[in-house]
Amino acid sequence: MPFSPSQLRLYMIMGSQDCNGRDPVWVLKEAIAGGITLFQFREKGSTLTMSETVFLGKRLKEICQRSSIPFIVNDRVDLAMVLGADGIHVGQEDLPAVQVRRLMGTEAIVGVSCENESEADKAIQAGADYIGVGALFSTRSKADAGDPIGPETISHIRRSNEQGLPIVGIGGINAANAGSVIAAGAAGIAVISAITAAESPRRSAMKLRQVIEEQNHTIV
Numbered sequence: 001m002p003f004s005p006s007q008l009r010l011y012m013i014m015g016s017q018d019c020n021g022r023d024p025v026w027v028l029k030e031a032i033a034g035g036i037t038l039f040q041f042r043e044k045g046s047t048l049t050m051s052e053t054v055f056l057g058k059r060l061k062e063i064c065q066r067s068s069i070p071f072i073v074n075d076r077v078d079l080a081m082v083l084g085a086d087g088i089h090v091g092q093e094d095l096p097a098v099q100v101r102r103l104m105g106t107e108a109i110v111g112v113s114c115e116n117e118s119e120a121d122k123a124i125q126a127g128a129d130y131i132g133v134g135a136l137f138s139t140r141s142k143a144d145a146g147d148p149i150g151p152e153t154i155s156h157i158r159r160s161n162e163q164g165l166p167i168v169g170i171g172g173i174n175a176a177n178a179g180s181v182i183a184a185g186a187a188g189i190a191v192i193s194a195i196t197a198a199e200s201p202r203r204s205a206m207k208l209r210q211v212i213e214e215q216n217h218t219i220v
């Protein structure tokens with residue numbers, strides 16, 4: 001399935017550490033029913049062994065595949081390959097995007113985290129399909145996220161990004177501020193806790209989709 005920027009609209013990220021004891025399989029199924037468009041498996045700082053991580057990743061990938069939701073792996077090319085992932089997301093501290101592209105091939109979706117124009121330029125040169133910009137707002141899901149950089153950073157990067165590489169905003173995004181991220185020029189939002197910590201992941205995803213579609217409608 002070739003990558004389309006519309007797949008970034010509601011990008012859910014999750015590992016078992018984000019589920020507060022609930023079953024990640026259930027959380028993902030509910031989120032898919034609520035309308036997520038892309039999924040990233042981010043098993044980070046959890047207690048799972050590597051073989052448990054592979055086991056969980058396989059189950060989550062199968063669920064995504066059944067619903068035609070692309071399955072992205074965070075950070076690890078080895079895990080992405082073992083799981084037959086559709087793509088990988090790397091940050092500035094991870095394996096460089098240019099090597100990731102070489103290892104994963106031309107078909108894979110490659111996403112890169114960027115905080116400024118020069119990181120975005122490098123990601124474009126490396127052959128990224130999209131960039132993740134954040135943390136836009138304060139977040140409790142990533143201890144080393146740094147100070148919030150605000151949705152205006154998306155507008156700055158967009159203005160200097162002539163190729164128009166799609167941008168997904170991340171960090172502290174919820175139904176109340178998602179509209180401002182889309183209004184700043186993002187193709188979509190990436191969230192962890194807004195879905196994984198919600199009482200109903202399905203209703204939360206539905207609400208986020210509604211905000212995104214309404215904001216897109218206003219822009220068009």
Ligand SMILES: Cc1ncc(COP(=O)(O)OP(=O)(O)O)c(N)n1
Nearest residue numbers: 074075089090091092113132170190
């Ligand atoms: C869509 C998306 N954007 C940004 C990130 C953050 O990546 P990184 O900076 O490498 O941090 P970790 O997620 O690895 O802790 C992301 N994962 N996804």
Ligand SMILES: Cc1ncsc1CCOP(=O)(O)O
Nearest residue numbers: 135139141171172191192193
């Ligand atoms: C992975 C990541 N990268 C930047 S902020 C962040 C965490 C996003 O989680 P939340 O949506 O719960 O703020």
Ligand SMILES: [Mg+2]
Nearest residue numbers: 075090091094
């Ligand atoms: Mg990373």
